[in-house]
Amino acid sequence: MTDTATTTIDPAAVTPSPGIATVGILGSGIMGAGLAEVAARAGYTAIVRSRSQAAADAMVASIAKGLAKQVERGKLAEADRDAILGRLLATADLAGLADCDLVIESVVEDLAVKKDLFAQLDGIVKPSAILATNTSTLPVVDLAMVTNRPDQVCGIHFFNPAPAMKLVEIVRPLTASDATIETATAFAAACGKDAVEVKDQAGFIVNALLFPYLNNAIRLAEQGTASIADIDTAMKGGCNFPMGPFALLDLVGLDTSLAILDALYDEFRDANYAAVPMLRRMVAAGRLGRKSGRGFLEYTR
Numbered sequence: 001m002t003d004t005a006t007t008t009i010d011p012a013a014v015t016p017s018p019g020i021a022t023v024g025i026l027g028s029g030i031m032g033a034g035l036a037e038v039a040a041r042a043g044y045t046a047i048v049r050s051r052s053q054a055a056a057d058a059m060v061a062s063i064a065k066g067l068a069k070q071v072e073r074g075k076l077a078e079a080d081r082d083a084i085l086g087r088l089l090a091t092a093d094l095a096g097l098a099d100c101d102l103v104i105e106s107v108v109e110d111l112a113v114k115k116d117l118f119a120q121l122d123g124i125v126k127p128s129a130i131l132a133t134n135t136s137t138l139p140v141v142d143l144a145m146v147t148n149r150p151d152q153v154c155g156i157h158f159f160n161p162a163p164a165m166k167l168v169e170i171v172r173p174l175t176a177s178d179a180t181i182e183t184a185t186a187f188a189a190a191c192g193k194d195a196v197e198v199k200d201q202a203g204f205i206v207n208a209l210l211f212p213y214l215n216n217a218i219r220l221a222e223q224g225t226a227s228i229a230d231i232d233t234a235m236k237g238g239c240n241f242p243m244g245p246f247a248l249l250d251l252v253g254l255d256t257s258l259a260i261l262d263a264l265y266d267e268f269r270d271a272n273y274a275a276v277p278m279l280r281r282m283v284a285a286g287r288l289g290r291k292s293g294r295g296f297l298e299y300t301r
């Protein structure tokens with residue numbers, strides 16, 4: 001997870017994935033916003049659904065602001081910016097996603113919330129549509145099984161910030177058809193991403209390996225072994241990582257990080273995944289990282 005430059009895709013050069021023209025994005029948080037930008041840049045019509053029209057509109061406005069900066073810096077042509085924004089729609093109504101060919105759910109990392117939304121979506125979107133989740137850790141099969149199209153459900157797991165990060169994990173639950181996985185992989189490629197396929201197991205590849213490291217960094221700080229600032233400096237300078245573990249935890253969001261660790265621990269009962277108490281207390285105190293202005297570090301908005 002780095003602050004590298006945004007992936008630039010020439011919309012004219014896009015080969016859309018077969019059968020996909022309109023992509024629905026459920027959720028307008030950190031990842032929902034990133035996914036909407038990625039899909040619209042890749043030439044798809046992207047419809048973002050948030051629980052309130054104000055939140056959905058605010059998300060589109062924040063994407064517009066980011067694109068305007070790229071135009072100012074000469075990284076994006078004005079006409080391309082206008083075309084991207086022309087493909088971005090926002091709604092507060094779940095039924096607004098009815099005509100989507102692919103819906104990517106990216107709401108809070110809570111299985112009950114996601115299951116409820118998948119069951120509702122299944123009754124709204126057309127029978128041919130693929131329903132995907134951007135979950136970091138939760139069992140994709142549980143979402144597939146609340147629908148009447150378990151063969152058309154998979155994980156499409158982007159990384160944060162989605163416009164900049166190259167990787168997408170394509171998560172194959174036991175129920176998914178080969179055609180669904182192929183379409184999801186083609187969609188990721190059309191978005192300019194490198195796709196890897198992984199079984200439906202908590203944490204997939206990246207988070208299964210990353211989160212023991214992040215959790216143990218908090219443990220080191222909690223034990224007083226070194227300061228937060230020195231641990232971040234050490235991992236950047238000593239391992240050539242683009243950011244230290246605390247900057248990364250704040251970028252991911254501490255509530256999301258806690259939910260990821262809890263899901264990993266639930267699945268594997270491995271002590272490395274047992275969330276360090278300090279993390280749980282930080283979330284209880286509302287210190288969620290960048291998105292709340294304060295996490296392990298402080299941010300001016």
Ligand SMILES: NC(=O)c1ccc[n+]([C@@H]2O[C@H](COP(=O)([O-])OP(=O)(O)OC[C@H]3O[C@@H](n4cnc5c(N)ncnc54)[C@H](O)[C@@H]3O)[C@@H](O)[C@H]2O)c1
Binds near residue numbers: 029108135137
């Ligand atoms: N943050 C990351 O680095 C990252 C990376 C990859 C994947 N993810 C995954 O993406 C998903 C979203 O994470 P995020 O970081 O964007 O979180 P976020 O906290 O920024 O946004 C969460 C979104 O969920 C919505 N929401 C909350 N409760 C809801 C409900 N009951 N019904 C409908 N919508 C609800 C919120 O309004 C918000 O739009 C999670 O599944 C997370 O695991 C996160």
